[in-house]
Amino acid sequence: MGKVMQAFLKGFSTVLNSKRIWFFQYAMNLLFALFIAYPLSKLLSKVAGNSLTIDQAIGNFNYTIINDFLQNYGLGIEAIKSQSVIVFIIYFCLLVFFNAGIIHVAQRFPGAYKFRDFLAGGAEYFWRFLRLSIYFLIIYLLLIFLAFKIVTIEGLSPFKLENELGLISRARIVIVILLILFFILNAISDIIKVFITRSRDTYITRSIVMGMSFFKKHFLKFVSLALLQLGLLLLITGSYLIFRKFSNGSPNWFFLVFLIGQFFIMFRIGLRIWRLSSVYQLILRV
Amino acid sequence: MITRVATILLFCLSSSCLLKGQTISPRIANYKIQVELDVDQKTLKGSQKIIWQNISTDTIKELRFHLYYNAFKNDQSTFLKNGGRDGFLSNSEFGWTEVFSFIDSDDTQLVGNSYYDPVDDGNVKDQTVLVIPLASPIMPLGLGEFEMEWKAKIPKIMVRTGYNKDFYFFAQWFPKLGVYEPAGMRYATKGQWNCHQYHSSGEYYSDFGNYNVSMTLPRNFIVASSGDLLSKRDEGEMTVWNFSVEDVIDFTWSCSPHFVSEQRVHNGVKLKYYSYPYKTHFADRYFNTLSFTMDYLNDHLGPYPYPTLSIVDAPLHGIFCGGMEYPTLISSISFCFLPKGVRVAETLIAHEYIHQYFMQLIATNETEEPWMDEGITTYYEGRIMDALYEGNRASIDVLGFKVGNAEFNRTEFFGSSNIKIAPNTRKSWEFEDGGYSSISYNKTAIWLKTLEGLLGIEKMDEIMKEYFLRWKFKHPCKNDFVDIVNEISGTDMHWFFDQVLEDVLVCDYAVDYAWSVENEETGTYYSSVIVHRLGEMKIPVEVRMSFEDGSQRLEEWDGEAPSFRFSCNENSKLVSAEIDPDRKIYIDKNFINNSYSIKKSKSIKHYFNRFLMNTQQALEAFNFII
Ligand SMILES: [Zn+2]
Numbered sequence: 011m012g013k014v015m016q017a018f019l020k021g022f023s024t025v026l027n028s029k030r031i032w033f034f035q036y037a038m039n040l041l042f043a044l045f046i047a048y049p050l051s052k053l054l055s056k057v058a059g060n061s062l063t064i065d066q067a068i069g070n071f072n073y074t075i076i077n078d079f080l081q082n083y084g085l086g087i088e089a090i091k092s093q094s095v096i097v098f099i100i101y102f103c104l105l106v107f108f109n110a111g112i113i114h115v116a117q118r119f120p121g122a123y124k125f126r127d128f129l130a131g132g133a134e135y136f137w138r139f140l141r142l143s144i145y146f147l148i149i150y151l152l153l154i155f156l157a158f159k160i161v162t163i164e165g166l167s168p169f170k171l172e173n174e175l176g177l178i179s180r181a182r183i184v185i186v187i188l189l190i191l192f193f194i195l196n197a198i199s200d201i202i203k204v205f206i207t208r209s210r211d212t213y214i215t216r217s218i219v220m221g222m223s224f225f226k227k228h229f230l231k232f233v234s235l236a237l238l239q240l241g242l243l244l245l246i247t248g249s250y251l252i253f254r255k256f257s258n259g260s261p262n263w264f265f266l267v268f269l270i271g272q273f274f275i276m277f278r279i280g281l282r283i284w285r286l287s288s289v290y291q292l293i294l295r296v
Numbered sequence: 297m298i299t300r301v302a303t304i305l306l307f308c309l310s311s312s313c314l315l316k317g318q319t320i321s322p323r324i325a326n327y328k329i330q331v332e333l334d335v336d337q338k339t340l341k342g343s344q345k346i347i348w349q350n351i352s353t354d355t356i357k358e359l360r361f362h363l364y365y366n367a368f369k370n371d372q373s374t375f376l377k378n379g380g381r382d383g384f385l386s387n388s389e390f391g392w393t394e395v396f397s398f399i400d401s402d403d404t405q406l407v408g409n410s411y412y413d414p415v416d417d418g419n420v421k422d423q424t425v426l427v428i429p430l431a432s433p434i435m436p437l438g439l440g441e442f443e444m445e446w447k448a449k450i451p452k453i454m455v456r457t458g459y460n461k462d463f464y465f466f467a468q469w470f471p472k473l474g475v476y477e478p479a480g481m482r483y484a485t486k487g488q489w490n491c492h493q494y495h496s497s498g499e500y501y502s503d504f505g506n507y508n509v510s511m512t513l514p515r516n517f518i519v520a521s522s523g524d525l526l527s528k529r530d531e532g533e534m535t536v537w538n539f540s541v542e543d544v545i546d547f548t549w550s551c552s553p554h555f556v557s558e559q560r561v562h563n564g565v566k567l568k569y570y571s572y573p574y575k576t577h578f579a580d581r582y583f584n585t586l587s588f589t590m591d592y593l594n595d596h597l598g599p600y601p602y603p604t605l606s607i608v609d610a611p612l613h614g615i616f617c618g619g620m621e622y623p624t625l626i627s628s629i630s631f632c633f634l635p636k637g638v639r640v641a642e643t644l645i646a647h648e649y650i651h652q653y654f655m656q657l658i659a660t661n662e663t664e665e666p667w668m669d670e671g672i673t674t675y676y677e678g679r680i681m682d683a684l685y686e687g688n689r690a691s692i693d694v695l696g697f698k699v700g701n702a703e704f705n706r707t708e709f710f711g712s713s714n715i716k717i718a719p720n721t722r723k724s725w726e727f728e729d730g731g732y733s734s735i736s737y738n739k740t741a742i743w744l745k746t747l748e749g750l751l752g753i754e755k756m757d758e759i760m761k762e763y764f765l766r767w768k769f770k771h772p773c774k775n776d777f778v779d780i781v782n783e784i785s786g787t788d789m790h791w792f793f794d795q796v797l798e799d800v801l802v803c804d805y806a807v808d809y810a811w812s813v814e815n816e817e818t819g820t821y822y823s824s825v826i827v828h829r830l831g832e833m834k835i836p837v838e839v840r841m842s843f844e845d846g847s848q849r850l851e852e853w854d855g856e857a858p859s860f861r862f863s864c865n866e867n868s869k870l871v872s873a874e875i876d877p878d879r880k881i882y883i884d885k886n887f888i889n890n891s892y893s894i895k896k897s898k899s900i901k902h903y904f905n906r907f908l909m910n911t912q913q914a915l916e917a918f919n920f921i922i
Pocket of ligand 1: 669670673
């Protein structure tokens, strides 16, 4: 457990040591979000900026106004929707690039690094990381498909089902199992990422096999580390959600809501750096 | 008019003759049915005595019966072909009814001369209307007594009726008489049978009468039924259940060996709830909603006149019988996997109970005028559910997502693919390209709420009370409803009905622009508001101008011209203008353009903040999978 804690804390030192990388990723997140949020609020301002309904709908979910907006000004939304798909795809690739850069830089810790090392690392391992991400994405989708098949093993036709109780209890069990599997796969994928950066192989198969057997060998340690990270994420997310609920609808809280929202997203990005670096640190220690 | 008065006179006379005393309904079509259920063969064997009262001055030479089960006889029936359901049932799952004996009071067998008449579309494969010519006509104000023997194959449930596994729901299950409309009744210019084929939309139109029904079925089965249980006795492996109900337009029952039941009494009405063991926890939700709905309609329309009401909560494999309304028996749908805040069960039970008034007590013709049945019911569903769950949360209230009932219906209508698909007056089977529910249910509810806005809720309640009082146990049509609105409101509202009922117009009023200029000499402000009529519908509207000092000015506009300008000189600067500020015109398709604030809303930055943060979180969510 000592090694896990050490790795966890070292990971945090890496985060503090990578402020530029951290801020750069936050800036990119903000920039990409702006590509969606700005046209959306521009459209809202144009079609409803002078309407009194816009004030009535703030702070609580207003089904009538949302639907009137979508039904009467939906064309504008359609254009933003297709733009959003592109933004999300590019950001996905960017995240792959960032993760590669983070692990590359984490390996230099506690020595000095240059920002260009982060970019160089991202570039060097991008395609391999992308392949890994796609493989895992496929695995996740297959698991979801399998889970759906198990839940609906008796079919979905109300004509054939005796009642919905079987469906409900199977769904409950399968969702729990699925969450555990996703958690474990996420932990394995982080280890594989480190192995990829330590290998000169163009193919990632060997890194995948090595990463998996490494995880199996040190199962408890890596699971403990991942649990620590998950606990922290849940704690901060919970606090943030409580704050949002509390501040919901109060126009006077605008700057505070904005500020805390930005702190929260920075925390999430920082946690990603923390997660990857502490996995690297744990690999070094076991 | 003379014919109508004569009809009413005859109607009263005949009722008292037939039933020896004051009755609440005319008791025209009366049935005593004995039916045997064969659960292995999935068949019903029935014999029924029919007493039919001719309330007209016409001599009746034939009787017309609905054989509803023949809609499931082959996939070329009008029901299956036009309902887009051909291929749904396999050969063993089809259903049918065959009448093999029909004897009059002179012991004459009449079935030999009977024939099917596809009155609506001429489809010879459709056998849902049986005509039986009479050997001895029924004389004016005369009584006809007949004995009928029939057999039916129960269809597998696909809609409203049938069996699945060991759950049975018997709706439209016995040969039922159509309605004979004497000249002057509804749209009849001469005496005629109104007995349409069974279509996939719209099913009700029948006469009031008394029912006494005995069902013989296996001993382990429990029966939920219209009316009250008179007796129950075992006969070998079978049990005979005998139910009776008076002054209703139909009789429905359901059975299953798994039924568990619970009874409560509300306002002297015995409420009998039948469900499956795994979903009995819905009982309180049903009873609570029902009690509120019953009280509401009792106060706003009049009393529910029957001693019982059965509620069937169908199991999952029987859900296609759920959400149905029959006299003194209603069915619902509930799903255990839905959160409590999704109020499907509550909405349905309220809706189906309201049908006890609109279709059962005020026995309109759903086949020809579905809006008078489903539309008025949906209007009351909105009023009742939104009163029960205040704050726009009657339909959904889950994790901050709140949706009210009336607003849900409004959105359903405006969200439909073509809001001009058909006028409200279209017959139910003529909605061939869709739109039946969005027009008959949703649009009607919206324009009734608009009528309520125009006349005021007190006047609306007065109208509906009078409509109930005057037309309960009768068959009103559109004109009767419009006449009462005009009479009670003291205004000719034809201009309104012409637009919302007969036409397919869109209503959209908007404030286009507003401004205010200071007159430096006088220190007053010259303010103007430009309003537009963007839709074709013309309704008088109010325009409210709000000023900086908090004062307001309410203007009226007849809503006729495509646009109009209001101007005024006031001591204060105009801040905003709003058309229809009290949302009386609920049929307006866009509430966003109903107001104009001279200064842009400060809320935009909050929305921007929200959009931005949510997008940021969503982008970072990829982190969980890569
Ligand atoms: Zn209905």
